[in-house]
Amino acid sequence: MNKIWLIFKREYITRVRNKTFLLSTFLLPIVMILFIFGSAYFAMSSKDGLKRIAVVNDPGMFRSNLKSDSSRMLFEFTTNVDSSNFDSKGYDAVLNLNNDSAAKKFTIHSKKQLGMDGKQLIENRLDRALEKNELQKKGIHKEILDSISKESMGAYTIENRLTSEKGKSEEVNAAVNYGVGFGSGILIYITMFIFGAMVMRGVMEEKTNRIAEVMVSSVKPFQLMMGKILGIAAVGLTQLLLWVILIMILSSVAGAFLPTEVIQQAGEANKSMPGGMGGNSAMAMKILDIQKDISSINWALIISCFIFYFLGGYLFYASLFAAIGSVINEDPQEAQSLMLPITMPIVFAFIIMTSNLNTPDSKIMVWASMIPFTSPIVMMGRIPSGVPGWQLAVSMILLIAGFIFTTWLAGKIYRTGILMYGKKATWKEMFKWAFRKS
Amino acid sequence: MNILELQNLKKYFATQKAVDDISFSIEHGSIFGLLGPNGAGKTTLLRMITGIFYPDSGQIILNGKKYDPVNDVGYIGYMPEERGLYKKMKIGEQALYLAQLKGLSKADATLKIKEWFVKFEMQSWWNKKVEDLSKGMSQKLQFVTTVLHEPKLIILDEPFSGLDPVNANLIKDEIFNLAKKGSTIIFSTHRMEQVEEICDHIVLVNKGVKILDGTVKDVKNKYKENIYQLGASTIAENLMTHIFEVIRHQPNQLLIKLQHGSTTNDVLKYFINQEIEIHSFNEVLPSLNDIFIKLVEGTPGARQFQPVN
Numbered sequence A: 001m002n003k004i005w006l007i008f009k010r011e012y013i014t015r016v017r018n019k020t021f022l023l024s025t026f027l028l029p030i031v032m033i034l035f036i037f038g039s040a041y042f043a044m045s046s047k048d049g050l051k052r053i054a055v056v057n058d059p060g061m062f063r064s065n066l067k068s069d070s071s072r073m074l075f076e077f078t079t080n081v082d083s084s085n086f087d088s089k090g091y092d093a094v095l096n097l098n099n100d101s102a103a104k105k106f107t108i109h110s111k112k113q114l115g116m117d118g119k120q121l122i123e124n125r126l127d128r129a130l131e132k133n134e135l136q137k138k139g140i141h142k143e144i145l146d147s148i149s150k151e152s153m154g155a156y157t158i159e160n161r162l163t164s165e166k167g168k169s170e171e172v173n174a175a176v177n178y179g180v181g182f183g184s185g186i187l188i189y190i191t192m193f194i195f196g197a198m199v200m201r202g203v204m205e206e207k208t209n210r211i212a213e214v215m216v217s218s219v220k221p222f223q224l225m226m227g228k229i230l231g232i233a234a235v236g237l238t239q240l241l242l243w244v245i246l247i248m249i250l251s252s253v254a255g256a257f258l259p260t261e262v263i264q265q266a267g268e269a270n271k272s273m274p275g276g277m278g279g280n281s282a283m284a285m286k287i288l289d290i291q292k293d294i295s296s297i298n299w300a301l302i303i304s305c306f307i308f309y310f311l312g313g314y315l316f317y318a319s320l321f322a323a324i325g326s327v328i329n330e331d332p333q334e335a336q337s338l339m340l341p342i343t344m345p346i347v348f349a350f351i352i353m354t355s356n357l358n359t360p361d362s363k364i365m366v367w368a369s370m371i372p373f374t375s376p377i378v379m380m381g382r383i384p385s386g387v388p389g390w391q392l393a394v395s396m397i398l399l400i401a402g403f404i405f406t407t408w409l410a411g412k413i414y415r416t417g418i419l420m421y422g423k424k425a426t427w428k429e430m431f432k433w434a435f436r437k438s
Numbered sequence B: 001m002n003i004l005e006l007q008n009l010k011k012y013f014a015t016q017k018a019v020d021d022i023s024f025s026i027e028h029g030s031i032f033g034l035l036g037p038n039g040a041g042k043t044t045l046l047r048m049i050t051g052i053f054y055p056d057s058g059q060i061i062l063n064g065k066k067y068d069p070v071n072d073v074g075y076i077g078y079m080p081e082e083r084g085l086y087k088k089m090k091i092g093e094q095a096l097y098l099a100q101l102k103g104l105s106k107a108d109a110t111l112k113i114k115e116w117f118v119k120f121e122m123q124s125w126w127n128k129k130v131e132d133l134s135k136g137m138s139q140k141l142q143f144v145t146t147v148l149h150e151p152k153l154i155i156l157d158e159p160f161s162g163l164d165p166v167n168a169n170l171i172k173d174e175i176f177n178l179a180k181k182g183s184t185i186i187f188s189t190h191r192m193e194q195v196e197e198i199c200d201h202i203v204l205v206n207k208g209v210k211i212l213d214g215t216v217k218d219v220k221n222k223y224k225e226n227i228y229q230l231g232a233s234t235i236a237e238n239l240m241t242h243i244f245e246v247i248r249h250q251p252n253q254l255l256i257k258l259q260h261g262s263t264t265n266d267v268l269k270y271f272i273n274q275e276i277e278i279h280s281f282n283e284v285l286p287s288l289n290d291i292f293i294k295l296v297e298g299t300p301g302a303r304q305f306q307p308v309n
Helices: A003-016 A019-046 A116-137 A142-151 A173-210 A211-216 A221-257 A260-272 A279-296 A300-328 A333-357 A363-368 A375-386 A387-415 A427-435 B042-049 B091-101 B108-118 B135-147 B165-180 B193-200 B214-220 B265-272 B288-296
Strands: A051-056 A073-078 A093-096 A107-110 A159-163 A169-170 B002-010 B016-026 B031-035 B059-062 B076-078 B152-158 B184-189 B200-207 B208-216 B227-231 B244-250 B253-258 B280-284
Touching: A003 A019, A003 A142, A003 A221, A003 B091, A019 A093, A019 A221, A073 A116, A116 A142, A173 A211, A173 A221, A173 A300, A173 A333, A173 A375, A211 A221, A221 A300, A221 A387, A300 A333, A300 A375, A300 A387, A333 A363, A333 A375, A375 A387, A387 A427, B002 B042, B002 B184, B016 B042, B016 B059, B016 B184, B016 B200, B016 B208, B031 B042, B031 B165, B042 B152, B042 B184, B059 B184, B076 B135, B091 B108, B108 B135, B135 B152, B135 B165, B165 B184, B165 B193, B184 B193, B193 B288, B200 B214, B200 B288, B208 B214, B208 B288, B214 B288, B227 B265, B253 B265, B265 B280
Parallel strands: A051 A073, A051 A093, B031 B184, B031 B200, B076 B152, B152 B184
Antiparallel strands: A093 A107, A159 A169, B002 B016, B002 B059, B200 B208, B227 B253, B227 B280, B244 B253
């Protein structure tokens, strides 16, 4: 035990003192914050232009009911504008509503692409205009229609309350849950790769430096492996903690500089993104929502689960990474092909998590959050939306059993691999090392 | 008293009988040479002694008790043939770390490292990194880390490879010093002139089996071929005899081999009777190099793979 502690200490101290560690710890949050707020800022400023759209509509059926959106689109009915001269007349686009109505298709000519939400907005306005037209035809007066829409548009918002097992209703904010789940799942995914690869490189270094033989003449190979794995886990926790602290400080600093509207806008934009396009936007959303309703989330549960799944997932895979590191020689290509079976389930878990996060209680999510190969990432995605206690318990117990098993297995491969030079071990040989009796 | 006894050690790998029933014992305080051609099984044998490998069968007795790799770690210092140090670590910290892993306290280890660094004139190295060292310098550091915890049994695999003569002598003197202080040294090499100079007792292994075991003197006597060097001025006519056979003839010197049944006195009498003046007369013992080559020769240069039963 004392020896594992010595090895642990060395691994931790040499890594934490390393320049790359310091750089990545302090630069990453800065880059991330800059990226989030930068993209939020640019997303905002690219929308600033109120688009002037020329509308050609000869019978004039839309003329009375097509309403402009005061902040985004201004519809102007004209006659002498067409697709060749709209730009020179100062319009951003020209919308032709004279098409054959049987085809149910209109065209809009523009210099820049309209984008998803721009197109949606126009379609939405056209629908509304048509609806009003029809209602007017049925004899409802324009004044009545206007007062109806004034009363009904945006009058209510929906608040989703979940009835938990205790019978207490809790307010849920699906977007916040989504964001927090997505963010923590992605964080586990990234850190698993970073620190797993760190373990593997550390083992490879020991092997190629030939220090392994010196070491195993004074400590057991298993102690050497465990010391390294635990040391790097501590490095990982340190780094995560520093990141959290730094991101909190920086985001509050950056938030003070940016007007709240900008952040709000960025948040809105992200909510409409299908499937959450990337970690950064999810993070932007997370930051926004933390500011908005921090109280709606059980942070104690999430943070403690995050630490558990970070450590559990890391321990589950780190020993496998160590075993891989022990069987390869200097050639990085060997590492790639041997790593594939280990990285596959991690990537797979990530895909399951991202593509099914909208339905956190679906069958695939429940199963994937139990099986230790995928549970750290998938379960973290589910937790903010609420997970039954028994599922969490089963998942945790399986993960603990899983990492004890992988560590035991990897320890046996490691013991033989670390002293083998020259030939690259095959899967068959590794299997034999792992399951032979000692 | 024997510090180490190996009894019928066997270690088979998938394609090799790496060590096949080897037994020998090493006396307390001696300098022991483990010799053998490349691939003879020396490293496997040493790895079993250091507890890195477990023997398939057989026993290792250390100080009269069954060897326990976990608890006897502080007892043994092992310098493997493939040197290894953490390249990015500072030299002082590296030595401290390895010493602590052997069970020394930090204060104790620091004191001893400083002592050794003074002895090897390495005081200014403490804060340098291992990667800044030349091969010879890191070799010295490796030696220091091996013997720092004052092991009773020191195992050195090719300790002089890559060292210049000055540093080789420095290490050699330290090896003698350590032996004088009561440490036992196992010394594995294929440089025979060093063995002759340093070792008391040798064992020669080839293809996983022991083929020679004894003190350097005994081994040489066992393989002597009754060859003598004689300083005298002779011409060819003087040498027509059945007492000896001339191997090399120079005007002032003769190399002769006694024929079966003759003694050295017969030779002397023969020359005295011819009134030829003898300046010198001494026996030429075979060098270990010759014995080594003679014993190992005939076996293929590289060890072939062989089925295990």
